[in-house]
Amino acid sequence: MGKAKKMHGYKEFLLILPFIALVAVFAYYPLYGWIYSFFDYQPPLPFSWDSFVGVKWFKMLFQSKSYISQTLTVLRNTFAMSGIALAFSWLPMFFAVFLNEIKLRPFKKFVQTAATLPNFISWVLVYSVAFLLMSNNGMINSVLKNMGLIDRPIDFMKDSSHMWFKMWLWLTWKNLGWASIMYIAAISGIDEGMYEAARIDGATRLKCIWHITLPSLLPTFFVLLLLNISNLLNNGMEQYYVFQNSWNREYIQVLDLYVYNLSTSKPPVYSISTALSMLKSLVSLALLFAANGFSKIVRRESII
Amino acid sequence: MKKVYFIGDRVMDIVAYIAYALFAFICVYPFYYIFINTISDNKLSEKGAVIWLPKGIHFQNYIDAFRIPDIANAAFISVARTVVGTTLAVIVSAFLGYMFTSKTLWKKRFWYRFVVVTMYFNAGIIPWYLTMMNLRLTNNFLGYILPAIVSPFYIILTKTYIESLPQELREAAEVDGAGILKVFWKIILPLSKPIMSTIAIFAAVAQWNSFQDTLLLMTRENLYTLQFILYRYLQSSNSLSAIVNATSGAASMLARAQTQTSIRMTVTIIVALPILLVYPFFQRYFVKGVMIGAVKG
Numbered sequence: 001m002g003k004a005k006k007m008h009g010y011k012e013f014l015l016i017l018p019f020i021a022l023v024a025v026f027a028y029y030p031l032y033g034w035i036y037s038f039f040d041y042q043p044p045l046p047f048s049w050d051s052f053v054g055v056k057w058f059k060m061l062f063q064s065k066s067y068i069s070q071t072l073t074v075l076r077n078t079f080a081m082s083g084i085a086l087a088f089s090w091l092p093m094f095f096a097v098f099l100n101e102i103k104l105r106p107f108k109k110f111v112q113t114a115a116t117l118p119n120f121i122s123w124v125l126v127y128s129v130a131f132l133l134m135s136n137n138g139m140i141n142s143v144l145k146n147m148g149l150i151d152r153p154i155d156f157m158k159d160s161s162h163m164w165f166k167m168w169l170w171l172t173w174k175n176l177g178w179a180s181i182m183y184i185a186a187i188s189g190i191d192e193g194m195y196e197a198a199r200i201d202g203a204t205r206l207k208c209i210w211h212i213t214l215p216s217l218l219p220t221f222f223v224l225l226l227l228n229i230s231n232l233l234n235n236g237m238e239q240y241y242v243f244q245n246s247w248n249r250e251y252i253q254v255l256d257l258y259v260y261n262l263s264t265s266k267p268p269v270y271s272i273s274t275a276l277s278m279l280k281s282l283v284s285l286a287l288l289f290a291a292n293g294f295s296k297i298v299r300r301e302s303i304i
Numbered sequence: 305m306k307k308v309y310f311i312g313d314r315v316m317d318i319v320a321y322i323a324y325a326l327f328a329f330i331c332v333y334p335f336y337y338i339f340i341n342t343i344s345d346n347k348l349s350e351k352g353a354v355i356w357l358p359k360g361i362h363f364q365n366y367i368d369a370f371r372i373p374d375i376a377n378a379a380f381i382s383v384a385r386t387v388v389g390t391t392l393a394v395i396v397s398a399f400l401g402y403m404f405t406s407k408t409l410w411k412k413r414f415w416y417r418f419v420v421v422t423m424y425f426n427a428g429i430i431p432w433y434l435t436m437m438n439l440r441l442t443n444n445f446l447g448y449i450l451p452a453i454v455s456p457f458y459i460i461l462t463k464t465y466i467e468s469l470p471q472e473l474r475e476a477a478e479v480d481g482a483g484i485l486k487v488f489w490k491i492i493l494p495l496s497k498p499i500m501s502t503i504a505i506f507a508a509v510a511q512w513n514s515f516q517d518t519l520l521l522m523t524r525e526n527l528y529t530l531q532f533i534l535y536r537y538l539q540s541s542n543s544l545s546a547i548v549n550a551t552s553g554a555a556s557m558l559a560r561a562q563t564q565t566s567i568r569m570t571v572t573i574i575v576a577l578p579i580l581l582v583y584p585f586f587q588r589y590f591v592k593g594v595m596i597g598a599v600k601g
Contacts, residue, residue, distance in 0.1 A: 009410040012484060016403050019396060019454050020415060025439070026451045027422035033431025043434070098320050107321070113587055114328035117335075120579050120590075122513035124531045124538075128572045129334045131538050137565060139337060142352020173330065181591055205313045237429075238516055242535065263430050270430055277428030285425055304424065 037275035042267075057275040067272075074258040077164070077251060082232045084168045089228055093221055095176055096183030097213055101205060112184070115177025126174055127242040131157060163251035171239065182224070183217055190216045223303050226295055230288040233280050255280055335580060338569050342366070346566045364560040365570040374525070374533055375571065382530040385448040386511040392453050393507040394500050400454065401462025402492045406484075416463075423456045433520050443524045448517060452510070458503045465499040466492060502589045505582075512578060530575045537568055 037058070040051040061067050095115075102108045118126070133139045134156035141153040194212050203211070237256035244252045253261065259280070262273035288304065295303045341349045345360030353359065370376055403409055404416045426432070433442075441447035469492075477487050493500075518532040528536075 005408050006410075009406075009408040012403060012406055012408060013410040013415070015484060016400060016409070016415065019400055020418065022450065022454045023419050023422060026435070026454075027426070030427035030431040030435045031425075033427055033434050036431070036434075098316075099324060101316065102320055102324065107324075111324045111328045113584055114331045116587065116590070117580075117583055118331050120509050120513075120583055121576055122515055122531055124515050124535045125513075125572065125576050128534055128538055128568065128575075129338070132338055132565070132569060132572065133334060137350070137352075139352065139355070143355065146352055176327075177331065185591075205316065241519075242515075260429055263433075274428060274430045277430065281425055281428060288424060 034274065034278045036271055037278050039271065041271050043270060053271075057272045058279075060272065061275060061279075070258075071276075073250065074253050074255055078233060078235060078254045080164045081167055081235055081254060082228075084164055085171065086225075086228055086232075088168070088172070089225055090221070091172065092176060092179035093183050093214075093217055096180040096187060097209055097217070099180070100184065100187050100213070101209075112177065112181075116181065117177070118174045119178035121174075123174075123238040123242050126170060126239075130170065130243070158245065158247045160248040160251055163248050167239065167243065167252065170243075182220060186217055186220050187213060219299070222299070223295070226291040226303055230284065230291040232287060233284050335573075335576060339573050342566065342570045342573050346561060346563055349566060349569075350563050362560055365562065365566055366574070368562055369567065369570045369574060374528070375530070375574070377526055378528050378530045378533040379574070381445070381527060382512060385445070385514075385529065386508050389449050389452050389511040390504055390508040392449065393455060393458060394504045396453050397455065397458035397462045397503055398466075398493060398496050398500055399488060400459045401464075401466050401496075402488050403484075404459065404463045405466050419454065419459060420456045429520060436521055442521045443527060444521075445527060447521045448511070448514070451517075452507070455507070458507070461503060462496065462499055465496060469495050498592070501586075502592050505586050505589045508582075509579065530571075534568075534571050534575050537571055 036047075038052060038054060039047070039049075040053050040056075041047055061071060099108060099111060102111075131138065135141075136153045136155045138156075140156070141150070144150045145153065190213065195208055198208050198212060233255055235254040235256055237254070237260050240252050240254050240257045241260065244257065255276075259273045259277045262269050262276070292302050292304050295301060337355070340356075340358040341354050342365050343361050343363060344354040344358045345362070346365070348354055348359050370379075400419070404412060406412065409415070427435075436442050436447055436451075441450065473491055473495075474487055477491055482490070513531065514529070515531045515535065518527070518529050522528060522532075
């Protein structure tokens with residue numbers, strides 16, 4: 001490379017430096033905060049290097065009875081909710097495949113637009129919709145009351161039964177249409193000639209779906225499945241935070257929410273919750289690499 | 305070619321139409337229901353009499369809602385963070401996407417990875433919160449803006465897009481002696497409008513919907529966003545309606561007097577409206593975004 005070009009390269013780097021700095025500050029620098037899990041740090045007291053406690057908090061997580069039982073409950077919820085979602089991860093593909101069979105174009109467009117809409121509203125709004133429909137004086141109760149089916153309102157929001165499944169239903173309501181877009185696009189890329197040939201041979205539409213559409217979608221499905229598996233522990237906290245109340249906490253608290261709840265509990269246990277979230281991040285990263293490695297072996301292609 | 309029909313195919317058709325119509329209904333009706341209730345007679349609404357069509361139409365609920373100082377201020381904060389955050393995200397993403405296609409940029413591959421890898425890990429909320437606190441970004445409007453300026457996903461989108469543009473234009477301009485910024489401003493930006501619209505839509509929705517950062521960072525009420533105010537209204541058990549009726553003077557007109565539910569519904573619609581209005585027109589941009597993302601992601 002010529003000297004002038006090199007100088008030009010440095011100049012370009014100077015232009016992006018401020019943004020690199022932003023990334024360093026907001027994405028990398030917080031990693032430094034992981035050291036708090038090795039110290040006895042109690043904000044707002046200033047951090048002191050003398051408060052080093054080694055792996056005390058990690059030990060506590062694995063040895064103190066109350067923490068073990070809490071952590072097990074939280075892990076149970078996390079795996080239950082991620083598990084249900086994984087078990088139904090074929091649903092967006094299913095949605096796209098049969099939507100594609102609908103020939104009435106305006107109807108198809110309308111369904112697609114309507115179904116993707118909930119993806120773009122926040123979890124707070126989803127909760128608000130749930131609340132306005134399902135709480136004591138919500139729509140469902142007034143309809144049931146007006147029909148004479150119940151005399152006394154049922155507060156569905158305080159009902160903690162089937163919490164995992166209900167959370168999955170809301171998640172599906174929000175995401176299904178959006179998640180199917182990837183498959184709809186993949187379907188539109190399938191060679192029309194294959195279908196014509198199959199039809200000439202007398203294949204029914206279900207047979208076309210089974211022998212042509214589904215096999216063409218499997219690679220997409222596989223990649224998304226692997227990504228979902230690597231996100232097993234990352235349910236996020238927003239959905240569960242807005243839906244949580246004192247009645248359902250035992251079933252709704254997932255890892256991400258638990259970490260938050262620990263840090264806002266009184267007194268806050270910053271160090272333990274940092275320790276826990278650090279473990280979580282490391283396990284997630286390992287899962288991601290495992291999924292990627294698996295994909296490299298099976299498909300000879302990486303997913304990240 | 306003659307089309308062949310099978311009984312099974314017809315049954316499948318009917319089942320599919322019903323199932324999809326039902327799902328579309330479930331996705332849209334809740335918003336419709338809440339909306340018609342906000343413009344209906346509040347007494348009828350309270351009784352659960354407004355299900356399909358509004359009854360006793362009035363707009364007092366909205367007038368009252370914006371009289372609550374909390375809401376007016378939160379609306380301002382939400383709009384401000386959306387406008388400022390989106391503008392910066394779009395320009396910076398386009399700029400970085402462009403720079404990462406440059407052949408000369410020093411250690412380009414390394415810096416590109418340095419940025420993109422951040423998609424796959426995060427330190428957790430406490431280290432993040434403490435970082436924000438140390439940077440004096442708690443209780444600071446910039447706390448909404450600065451962390452969202454550089455976003456790896458958008459940079460992947462712009463870089464992919466800019467790579468697909470014809471390189472001749474750019475090279476010609478560079479030969480003519482146009483500087484980096486001039487090429488970016490005069491050539492890359494105008495050509496990148498489609499991808500920038502996609503990013504603008506994504507970024508605007510993300511800013512508007514953001515809730516967690518207010519929850520974690522802001523304790524001063526004048527920095528609360530609409531999302532956060534709505535959450536608080538849904539949680540609070542004290543009578544919101546009394547406050548509103550006292551300030552609005554509408555209490556005498558019973559049909560328009562606020563109830564707990566009417567305020568919650570009205571705020572819900574205020575928070576949802578920008579998305580509900582904008583979404584159908586920009587749906588194709590969303591779809592485009594997910595496609596390009598899928599190729600690379």
